[in-house]
Amino acid sequence: MRKIGTAALVIVALATLSACTPNSADEATPTPVSTSGPIFPSVDPSTLNPPSPGVVDADTGETYAPQSVAEWDDESRAGVIAAAETAMTAYARPDLPFDQWWAAVQPLLDQKASQDYAYMDPARIVATQITGEGVIVDDTSAYVATVEVPTNAGTYSLILSRADGKAPWLVSRFTLPEGVN
């Protein structure tokens, strides 16, 4: 079972005691309920009234189409590492004036990061070049990855996500190396 399945099991045991997020299975107390983890119904989505392709979503205004389900295959792994390295390369340019830096970085960010990194002074960035290959360190979800990218100023940790299996990977966070800042 996936990690989240295990985590959910722990939650079932602790849920009525605490809102905390237990991180390891050894925190689990004897569970009063089933040991099979969360139950995912084995229903065929087509029996649950999916919209007809082409109808307009009243809230988003988008035309409906089924999503491509994301999975971790070789292409996805290579894709997210490449996206992380590209983003880190664009980010690690303290020599650029903000406008130029932002023009290269912003298209690689998700909506929230586009808000939050819009108030940066690139001159404060300590990294100037990537010194090795990116490594995926968290792949719990096929839609989200944490990728570590080594630089001359230490290892940055990037969080990237994709809207579906065919969407581009976008960065939501550059976490600075330990001790930098």
Added chain:
Amino acid sequence: MADDKPKGGILVIAAVPLIVIGMVFSIILVGSSSAACGTLAGGSGVSIDPSKVPDTTIAGYDHEQLVNAANVMQAGKDLGLNVRDQTIGIMTAMGESSLRNIDYGDWETGGVTNPDGSATTSIGLFQQQDGWGTREERLNPHSASMKFFQAMTAKVPERENLEPTIVAHRTQVNADPYHYTQFWEPAVQVIEGLAGVDTGLNPGSGAPGAGCDSLVPGQINPNGWAAPGAGPITDPYGMRQHPITGEYKMHTGTDLAAGGCDGPIWAAQAGVVSSRGFDSAGNGTITVDHGGGVQTKYLHMYDSGMLVNVGDKVTAGQQIAKTGSSGQSTGCHLHFMVISNGETVDPAAYMAEVGITLG
């Protein structure tokens, strides 16, 4: 958020039946926002005479540091700022100087230079460079704090809707916009310890919306699922006439009252937050990937009401947001969606399969 422990009273309540819980929770939410948050976080600030700070330690900060915090508080009070702003000031000073009045710059210690090659001269509680004021002003905790707060109010007028670290970052222009997040919880502890009051501020360090109100956990059923919000259903899934445009469109989720404005929104199942932000129609949206080809989406929150970020691991029933009315919405509600193997499906029908009755 792992650190968002509910207040003691709520823990006890978690054992009583569901219907009662819904009622009690709404009372708690109203109570905390009107009693603590409304009067303090939104109103005038708090203070303590810096010369009367007790010789004690709070959240690991010693007497000297606490006196500096008292000066930050006093400056905020003098400027008529509220307790949330004051706490942002303390958080920022923690992130800049560990609340110590450092009288030498990074140039002296590490040869750090500005982009133009000049020596950095950041000094004082807020590590302010030459442009912020005279050396004396920057090394006086009160006047340094005044300068920080004046810059904050000028640069970030919309700060009530922004998470504290972003307010600090936009004022200070740090190398990492999220640098100050780790200092929010100790800042809340310090200000509450010094002022001797419950500010109503949520100390949860990771909560982007850290503002008012404590978080409340949802109810998990034996299948490991939780309702995403309280009922009733205000608009079901299906084709319908849009209330604003009048056109017939697809309503892709189940609308729930979800406690009204600022009511709790709970993750329906454990998972990883895979998106958080606003879509092109302005809908504040959180998506949680549960694995097994299942995702849930939660719409219409305001930015300050989204309490988790991409990559966060959430548990079933964890409060991840506060009900809002952003985007295509005519009043506070939750638009809850379920995506199964790539297809958007009827949330009420799907949740019924796991034993959760929406509404």
